[in-house]
Each structure stands twice: as C-alpha cells, then as structure tokens.
Amino acid sequence: MISETIGKLAQRWIRQRIPRRDEIELGRRNIFVLPTREGMLFCGLLVICLLTGINYQNSVIYLFTFILGAVFYGTILQTFQNLDGLRVSVISLGQGVAGEPLPVALRLTAPDGSMRPALNLSFDEGVVARTVVEGHRNDAIVLSMVPVRRGRVVCPRIRLETDFPFGLIRVWTWIRPASTGVATPRPVQPPAHVMSGESEEEGEALVRRSPGDTDTLLRPYRAGDSLKRVNWKLFARTGQMVVSDWDAPSGDPRWLNWDDFPGVDPELRLSYLAWRVEDCAAKQAPWGLAIPGVRLEPDLGDAHRRESLRALGLYGESESVGPVDDKGEGAAAKPGHRAGAHA
C-alpha cells in the first residue's frame, strides 16, 4: 500500500522532471545515479577492510581501503559521464500492426565526440530489450514494443542506462518520446457471408446506428443518390431528404466501405477492412477506402496502403496529434507492452 503510494509519487515526480520530448540533452537535471546491488556489496567490503585495518592497526590496509573507496567514489563521476552530455533524438515511432512489434527509432549522439561504451536501452516493464551502443554513432537504434490495441500508440518510457565501467554504480535516465505511433488493426479475413456487399439488412444497420454517432456526414439529397442512403428517420422528423455521406459510391468494387460489413462490431469491422486492404495490395488491385471521417481515393502502392491502414488504426481517434495525456499514459502503457530490440 505504502510502496504503491511511493511508487505513484515517484512516477509523478519523474514525469514532472522529464517531460515528454523528442530531443533530449542529458545532464545533471535528468540523469539519476545510484549504486547497484554489487555496489552496495562493495561498500560492505570497504567496511570489512576498514575493520581489518583498525583491528590489526595496519596502516597499509587503511591505505588500500582508501584506494578502493576512492576508486568507488571516482566511479560515480565516471559512470555519470557516460551519459552526461549525450543527445538523444527520437526519430520516429513507426506504424505497425497491433500485437506485432512496432519500431521505435532513436539516435544517440555525443556532441563532444567521445566514446560512450555499453549503454543499455530498455523498456521499463516486462522483458527488457538490451542493446549495447558502441560509442556514439549516427545510425538509428531501433527498439521495438508491441502495442496490444489498435490506435494511437504512446511510447512508454524508455530507460537508457549504463553501469560501465565497473558495474558498481548505475546511472540512468528515462526517455519519454513526445511523438506517437500508430497501431493498425490486426487483419482478419472476413467470412464469406459477411462479404456480401449490398445486403438487405443494410437499412436496418443504418437505423441501428446510434443517433449520437457524429461521425456520419449528412448532406442534402441529390439526384442519383441511392434511396437506401436517405436517412428516413430524419426525414420523418424534419421532412428533409438527407443522405448519409460516409459511404463511398456503392457498387464500385474498388471501394472498401465501412458499410460492407453491416452489423459487425466496429473493431472487427476495422480488422476486416485491414485484411481487405492487405488483400488488395497483395493482388495489386487499386482500392479506395471510405470509413466515417476518412475518404481515400482509389489508388495503389505502399504509401497508399500505409495511409489506408493508418486511417483504420486511427478510426475513432482525433487525427491531429493531440497532447499526450500523461494520465492516459499509464493505461496505454499498461497492456504489457512486450518489447524486444533489433538494434
């Protein structure tokens, strides 16, 4: 209970101390230093040595104890210098399928050109990814995390630490990238009967749509619009012919429509659409995507595919990169990001 409270306080303190940022210069303000377990043991060794020296009135043992102690003390500074002045840039958080590794690319540079051996980068929770950075170098280091749900991915804090040279002192800092990534829905192959494009139940599906659904774009009825698209409920209330415009021109086989899978849970629907995007991309068949709020004209190519998947991933979330809410972060990071590295 108490430890939980303390943990929370510590978390908050760290969040305040290290705001989310993509460019970080490490220094006294954001580097933490503590002895490792071995370092504590080493202090114990120092005490024993000192006792031996006192008890046998052995000045040379005093001398050696002081040498050991001074080296330990010097190690604090030396280990600190491994991180001090290092510049960390978060290059990007990529885009990936939910449940599969999402790359997080970082770059470490030492502006003074010094060598920084044996740095470890890892995520806080679960299995850590370890990567040893040999000195400063300019190629990106790619960590990966596994987002569990589709949507905008807030990167959990990344721990950059080192206990070089002696493993007695550990210095670390947390990198909290400001930029976010996108986890796209996991593709799921739609079963054959749901794929039956224009079904009779579509109208009902429309009706079932909750009235509060603001994603639906409504526009006045124009000649040529399918009658099925007319919002009859609204017509009954207001007497105006209004058409729901979130749909793409139906009947065009190139369009992947939100409505293609009436009655299906939205998340599953996104998964179906993702599968179809992948399917079209694999078949080199041009496709367009129409889901509430987004309309992508039919096209081909990898960029288009990524864009489509990104749109699916961000469905229901505001497009603009909003402020990263630190309170939400806990929840975002909670689902146990499994992380691994390929650096």
Place this chain on the structure above:
Amino acid sequence: MTENPTQPVSGRALDFWLVGYALALLAQIERLPLWLTLVGFAGGAVGWLIRRRGWRPLSRRWLMPMTLGLVVLFWLAYRGQFTVDTAASFLVLTVALKWLELRQRRDLFVLFFIICYLVVVTLLFQKGLIWAVVLLGSIFLLFTGLQLAMAGQLRGLSMQAVRRSGGLFLKMAPVVVVLFVFFPRMGPLWSVPLVSEQGVTGLSEEMTPGDVSNLAQNSDRAFRVEFGGDWPRPGERYWRAIVLDVFDGRTWSRRDRGERERASRVIEAAPADALADDEYEILMEPHYQRWGFALVDSVPRSPNARQDARGMVRFERSVDQSVRYRMGFESERVSRELGESGKRFYTHLPASGNEMTRAWVAEQRMAIEDDRQLVTRFMRLFNQEPFHYTLRPPRLGEDPVDELLFDTRRGFCEHYASALAFMLRAAGIPARIMTGYLGGESGLNDQYLIVRQYDAHAWVEAWLPEFGWFRLDPTAQIAPDRIELGLREAMRDEGSFLEDNWASPDRYQDLALVNWLRLRADAANYYWQRWVVGYEGQTQLALLSRLPGNIGLRELGFITAGLVAAFIALAVIIGLLRQHQQRFRDPWHRLYDRWCRWLVRQDLGVGRGDSLSHQVAAVARAMPEQASEARAFKTIMTRHFYADGGDGVEAEDLKRVRRLFGQIRRSRLRSKPKSGERQQHGRR
C-alpha cells in the same frame, strides 16, 4: 553485459584477474603450506582454462566431493589453530574453489570481491614497500578486469580499459592521500593472534652450545634503531633480549618460558614526535615472541612496551607485526638486591658433569678470596689461553664446557658465554646468560642503525653485591674485532661470513654498487615502515599536533569529512566550469543561448534547432498576449545577427532585447505554464 554462458564474454577480464590473483598468492607463498599454494594456483589456472579455452566445466558431481575433500584436508592441516593466519589460508582455498564455478555475472562479482579481500588480507603479512606496490598493481588489474567483464562484447577495449582505470586511480590519488593523513585512527578492538607458529628465525629461547648455529648465516633484519642523541660506541651496543638462567648441563633455557598469552589488542605504535637526546627508538620486525630489545640502563618511554622484573622489555602480545617503541637512558628501576633464594637460583648447576672445569674453578677459588679478582681471573683465562673465535666450531659431546676449555678451544659467543657462566656459578657467583644482538650497521647517511640476525650474540651477566648485575663478555677477550667491528670483519680471514647464504646482498657489501643499492633499498623500506606502515593513531596525533589547534580524534573526523566534502564540491565546480566554458563570451550569443534553453524548458515544441521565426511563432502561439514583444525580440536579434547595425545602437539594442526577454519570461511565469505546455505539446 549480455548473459551468455556459452560465450566467453568475460574472458579478457579473467586474464587480468588471473594475474592479479597470482600476485596476491605470490605475496603469501612464504606463509602458505605448499599444498595450499598449489591448490591456489591450480584453481585459478583451471578456472581460467574453462572460461577462456573452452575446457569442459566441472560438473557438480565432481565439484562437491572435491570441495569437501579440500576442506577436510584443510581442517587436518590447520586443526586447532584459531588465528588470522588460518582464516586467511581458508580464504585462499575459497578463492581457488570459486575460480572453478564461474557461471553468472554474480559469480564474477563474488570472485572480484573475494580476490580484493584476499589482497587486503595479504597486507597483514606483507607490509614491505615492494609487496605493497605489487599488491596495488594487483588491485589495478582487478579493476581493469572488472571493466572488461562489464563491457560486454566490445572489442579492442583492453588498452582502453587499462587507460581508463589508470586515469581513475591517478585522479583519485589526492583523495587517498587526504584520507590517509586525516582519517581518524581508532584504537584496535579485540583480535585473535595473527599467526599460530613462529615462522621467522630469530633468537631462540634456549641455547645449546655445540649445536649447529644458523643465525650467523641469516642476514634478515631484526630491528632498526634511531637515536635522539649521540650513538653509543660500537662496543657498547649490546641489545639485550632474553635471559637464560637455567642450565641442565648442556642447554641453557628460560625459567619463565611458556607463559600463556591471552587474546589481546594489537600493539599500538609509539608517538612520532621528535626524539629527545637521551632517547632512542626501535622499529622491530615481527618475531612472533613477546620480548623486545634494549640497551642496558634504559627504560621504556612509550606505552606499548613495558619492563619486567628483570628489566627486560616485554610486550603484551606476541609481536606479529612490526612495532615501533621508544626507550630512554635512565638507570633501571630494578632492585640491585638479590635475596638468598635468588643467589641459590643463579648459582644452581646440575649435580655432576664438566668435572674438570669444576676442579679448576675450585682450585682458583681456593687461591683467590675476592669475588672481583676471581672474575678478573676467569676473564684473563679467555685472553691468555689460545682460544679461537670461529663460526665453524667442532661439535661438543657430553661435557661441553670441559671439552671447550681444555680440548677444542674453538667456538663462538655461545660457547664462551656458556663456559664463563658455568665457571662463575661453580665459583658461587650468581651468573646468567644474556642473549640478544651486538652491534649493527649504519643505514643510509647514518640516519639509523640496522641490526640483523647475524648480529645475534650471547654474553654473561654476573652479580656482585657492590655492582648488581654487570656484563661480562668472554668473546671480547678472544675476538675484539667481533665487538668493535662486527661479525663481518671478525670473519674476514675465515671467510665464513654468510657462507651458506649466497643470495643475500649483504654478502657482497664489498661491491660498491651492491652496497649502494642495498642501503638505499633499506632506507626506502625504513621510511615506508616508519611513515606509512607505522602511521597509526599516535603517529597521526603527533604529526597533526604540529598544526595549530587542539586536534583530537573528533576533530580529525570533522577534518576528514570536511576535506572529502570540499573535494566533492571541487569536482562539482570543475564540472560546472567546464559546462560554462562551452557557453559564449559574446553577450548576444549568451542571450541567444539563454533564450534557447528557456524555450526548451518551457516545452513549447521548439528548440535550438529551429529558426528564430519558428521559435517566436511558437512563443506567440503559446502566449498571445506577448506576441508583440516576441516579434520585437525577433526583429532586434535578426538586426544584430544579420544586418550591420550601427555601432551606436548595439548597446541600446542589447538592453532592449534583454528587457523584452525578461518581460516574456515574467509573463510566462505568471500564466499557468502547465496548461500552456499541454496545448503545444508535440506539434511537429
């Protein structure tokens, strides 16, 4: 630091550790039994081969019985000995076994720690300058190795590691010196004896003339003396150590031998202030006995030594580490009276044996009534008869005194002292054998006197009512050179000086270079012992009492803490200065630098990398009420950096731009910075 048991990542670390460990073992080689030394080296070598050359690791099935076997062997070898020596030997065994089991990172650390402690423990037994340097090297190798163990798979790091730990050791040297000088030395706590047996040659507690003597062949140092005033004449340098007062016909021994020794504190060193004219100071090598050395008519002046009823220097505890103590010339506070029982004791002889001598003594006794004249007569005997001083005496049989006096007439101090004491006792004059050392050699620049084992000597003390105990040295009658010039000169003709000890540099004193080196090395060692090894509580207080103020242990504690704190502060200041150096001289640049840092702190999503326009735009977005100030700021900055502003307005501009920056900052402080941050966060 990747854990990969199959890959010998830590290999290079083990190279360094093996050498460091071997050095620590070498330093203990004299002390350790042969089997343990071998086990020690074998453990290290096999462990190294396993990790480094891919030998198959020992399975637990083998390791367990082997460990058990070695522990049993150890128990058998050290049974019943409860000393530091035993514990240190066990530590060697532990380290040797640990080498065989290096599986994880934790094992490496355990090995590192116990080798470190092994090195420290070694210092209990080896305190010489050379070994201290060697062991320091060993510590250095240990740390360098640890670095490699931690570095993971980085290649080509060995040299770098050496350089890095070298730099660290050097940088920390001032801290070490400060700590060493000022760290308060506490008194010793209770401690078990250091070693269990007498490992060092030295004076023996008994003397059997006619047995082979080996001290004369030994050039080890026994002790060194520094005099406050003039040195006594060479013929007066009789260093008394042991009284041998019981004679069984062949062997002289001590009455009070076998005193039980209780566990006690280690002997503390004497103070280190300047010696008075009538004082001298002895720095004694450990001899694992309780006696000390002193000239006649002197008393202890330092609290660590005391004088027993017969005026001999004694210590509370066996001298298992070098000890420094002070003596002052002063007549001993020992009664000159000798009671009837005392007279009986000091004239006691076995009922029979050496009949010829007894008869001769009885004859003299009849002729000379006066004890003093009788003593003179005895001494003249050694002078007149053709006695010969030699280090190669013949062996003596059942009646050693008879044989020596009437037959062989060859021998050295022990023989003649024994004979004289026998004669005196036979004549009813209380007498005893005194053993110790005679003479000594000048150290470098005549700073101190070195007394070595081959200076060992035996003489006689007799008691007469009008004098008390007084010295009689028959050897002086036979070989005056031994007294005045030392053993080396006395043996010049015979050539027996250190004849069995070809490795001793003392044997080659005639070679100028050897002698030069020998004296210099001894001086280095002396000052090391005196000022580093012997830098204990009393020495420290004496040294620091020269500083103003009353410095006690508590003040020392404050001083140490203060100095260490000062050092830490210094390190921080140096760090800050270094950072400051990276800043700019030019006030405009400095201002721009401050501006950039402020921007980063405000978390507006812009930093040093963005152009001034972007920066200002971001500020204007975040703080609309300050938009105009921000734009003005930009205008002036741009004018300065990109246009040739007239020199006249520069100063004015700088003031204005500073004021603008100040305004913006204050306004920022007033508004709620947190919410502003949130708004702009990450818009890139």
